[in-house]
Amino acid sequence: MDSNSDKALMMKVRDGDFDKLGLLFERYNQRLFGFFYRLTHRRDISEDLVQGVFERILKYRESYNGDGAFSTWIFQIARNLHIDYYRKNSRTKTEDNFSDWDSLEAEDSDIKLKTEDERNRLLLKQAFDQLDEEKKQTLILSRYQGFKYKEIAEIMDCTESAVKVRVFRSINELKEIVSDLKKQEEL
Numbered sequence: 119m120d121s122n123s124d125k126a127l128m129m130k131v132r133d134g135d136f137d138k139l140g141l142l143f144e145r146y147n148q149r150l151f152g153f154f155y156r157l158t159h160r161r162d163i164s165e166d167l168v169q170g171v172f173e174r175i176l177k178y179r180e181s182y183n184g185d186g187a188f189s190t191w192i193f194q195i196a197r198n199l200h201i202d203y204y205r206k207n208s209r210t211k212t213e214d215n216f217s218d219w220d221s222l223e224a225e226d227s228d229i230k231l232k233t234e235d236e237r238n239r240l241l242l243k244q245a246f247d248q249l250d251e252e253k254k255q256t257l258i259l260s261r262y263q264g265f266k267y268k269e270i271a272e273i274m275d276c277t278e279s280a281v282k283v284r285v286f287r288s289i290n291e292l293k294e295i296v297s298d299l300k301k302q303e304e305l
Contacts, residue, residue: 124188132179143172146189149263150196156258157200157251170199186272193263194273197255204251241303245295253288260285 120126124145130138150171154164174195175182182191246254252274259265259273260281267285271278 125184128175128179128182128188128191129184131175132182136176139172139175142175142188142192146171146192150192153193153196153258153263154200156246156262157254159247163203167196167199167203170203171196174199187269189265190269190272193259193265194275197259197273200255201251241296241299242292244299245292248295249288249291253284253291256281256284257288257292 122141124142127138127142131142147168150168151164154167155161158164158167171192175192178195246257249257256270256274259270260267265273267278267281270281274281
């Protein structure tokens with residue numbers, strides 16, 4: 119095993135070398151932040167949740183056994199943390215700051231979008247917010263985080279077929295919601 123691989127670093131953290139957690143933080147901070155931000159639309163909450171993931175890594179480090187991909191394990195923690203946060207804050211509607219969302223998107227891509235594309239993105243964000251949390255998480259993991267269905271199944275503790283169905287249904291539901299939003303705009 120490569121001594122700088124995620125697994126090797128986590129094994130060192132598990133064995134008490136807490137300095138290696140900093141390297142894992144550097145590698146996963148942005149991906150985790152993007153995952154949480156797309157779910158919460160709040161920079162402050164997303165930053166807190168990222169910190170929470172690394173607190174849980176320290177707390178549960180002895181449970182890490184090196185099986186499977188480290189990225190799957192850390193996103194399992196992230197997903198569970200978000201579920202806990204979501205339950206604790208019982209569906210408190212967060213204020214969506216679209217300018218923050220847009221600046222995050224701009225970091226991913228330097229391409230300027232035309233007015234029509236901006237409108238479509240706004241509609242898509244509004245539609246995305248109407249999905250239930252499980253569907254949001256599934257789409258974020260598959261489309262934004264780039265996980266394969268098998269990895270998502272491990273993260274979400276379900277079968278690969280269930281993930282495929284969730285993605286399919288989520289995309290179809292998004293299409294319906296966007297279509298409804300466009301109809302409402304036309305009225």
